[in-house]
Structures are given as C-alpha cells and as structure tokens.
Amino acid sequence: MKNSAIYPGSFDPLTNGHLDILKRAALMFEKVVVTVAVNNKKTALFSGEERIHLIREAIKDKDWSSRVEIELFTGLLINFARKRNINILLRGVRQISDFEYEFRMALTNRRLAPEIDTVFLMPDEQLTFISGSIVREVAAWGGDLTSFVPDNVAAALRKKFEDLNGI
Numbered sequence: 001m002k003n004s005a006i007y008p009g010s011f012d013p014l015t016n017g018h019l020d021i022l023k024r025a026a027l028m029f030e031k032v033v034v035t036v037a038v039n040n041k042k043t044a045l046f047s048g049e050e051r052i053h054l055i056r057e058a059i060k061d062k063d064w065s066s067r068v069e070i071e072l073f074t075g076l077l078i079n080f081a082r083k084r085n086i087n088i089l090l091r092g093v094r095q096i097s098d099f100e101y102e103f104r105m106a107l108t109n110r111r112l113a114p115e116i117d118t119v120f121l122m123p124d125e126q127l128t129f130i131s132g133s134i135v136r137e138v139a140a141w142g143g144d145l146t147s148f149v150p151d152n153v154a155a156a157l158r159k160k161f162e163d164l165n166g167i
Contacts, residue, residue, distance in 0.1 A: 035073035
C-alpha cells in the first residue's frame with residue numbers, strides 16, 4: 001500500500017505516548033496498521049484481544065481513527081509487512097536507550113528486507129518518560145494513572161489489578 005505504515009508494539013498497556021505517536025502517524029500516512037505483538041516469551045498483563053479492544057476504544061472518537069487498522073501479530077515483522085505490501089515501519093523512540101535498540105532492529109530489518117524502511121517518531125517531550133512497565137507499576141500500587149494512559153485503559157488497569165489481587 002502506497003503511503004501506509006505499520007506501527008508495531010506490545011501496547012501492554014497503550015500509553016499516552018503511544019497515542020501521541022499514533023495520532024501523528026495517522027496524520028502523515030493514509031493508513032496506519034497497528035500490529036499488537038503477541039510474544040510467547042513474555043507474560044503480558046492483557047491478552048492480545050484485550051489490547052486491541054483498548055486501542056479501539058481509546059481512538060474511536062478521534063477524527064483520524066478511520067486511518068487506523070489494528071491487528072494481532074506474531075512472527076517476523078518484515079514478513080507481515082511484505083504480506084500487507086507495506087514498506088514503512090514506525091517506531092517510537094523516547095530516549096537514547098530506545099534509539100540504540102531500535103537502531104539495531106532497523107538495521108536487522110533492512111538486512112532481511114532492504115525494501116522496507118524504518119521511520120522513527122518521538123512522542124511529545126512531556127510523554128518521553130512513560131513506559132508500559134512504569135504504568136503497570138503505578139497501576140499495581142493503585143496510583144493515579146490520569147497523565148499516563150487514556151481513561152479506558154486506566155479503568156481496565158484498575159480492574160485487572162483488583163482481579164489479580166482478589167479485591
């Protein structure tokens with residue numbers, strides 16, 4: 001697809017940083033395919049289907065949401081990109097440590113699939129400290145999630161930890 005991009009991630013959970021990047025990507029590209037990664041080596045807080053639902057709920061009223069598709073994904077990202085005929089991968093970079101990892105991944109993907117390029121986007125500077133692990137930690141201790149995640153994600157996190165803690 002010309003002028004389409006893939007925005008891959010675990011999105012466990014979706015954060016305001018993810019939303020910021022997704023919004024800007026949706027304004028840059030005709031179509032953004034969000035691929036929710038399912039990694040059997042990691043234990044996710046939310047199932048892949050739950051993560052898709054949370055993303056859909058978070059963007060449903062956005063004027064750019066019609067440009068976004070959301071799918072579950074396993075395997076090599078370049079294989080998914082080739083199957084969808086999309087040659088741009090979007091990666092969010094918050095800080096130097098993210099860039100080092102993402103740079104290595106981009107070079108690996110380029111070696112495996114020279115026709116696919118990686119575009120790095122940075123979230124608004126006020127969101128650069130937010131990560132899924134920080135959000136999960138704050139949620140586990142009952143902290144205020146207002147500035148970290150969309151309201152629907154905050155509610156899902158509270159419920160998830162209440163269920164996990166038997167409250």
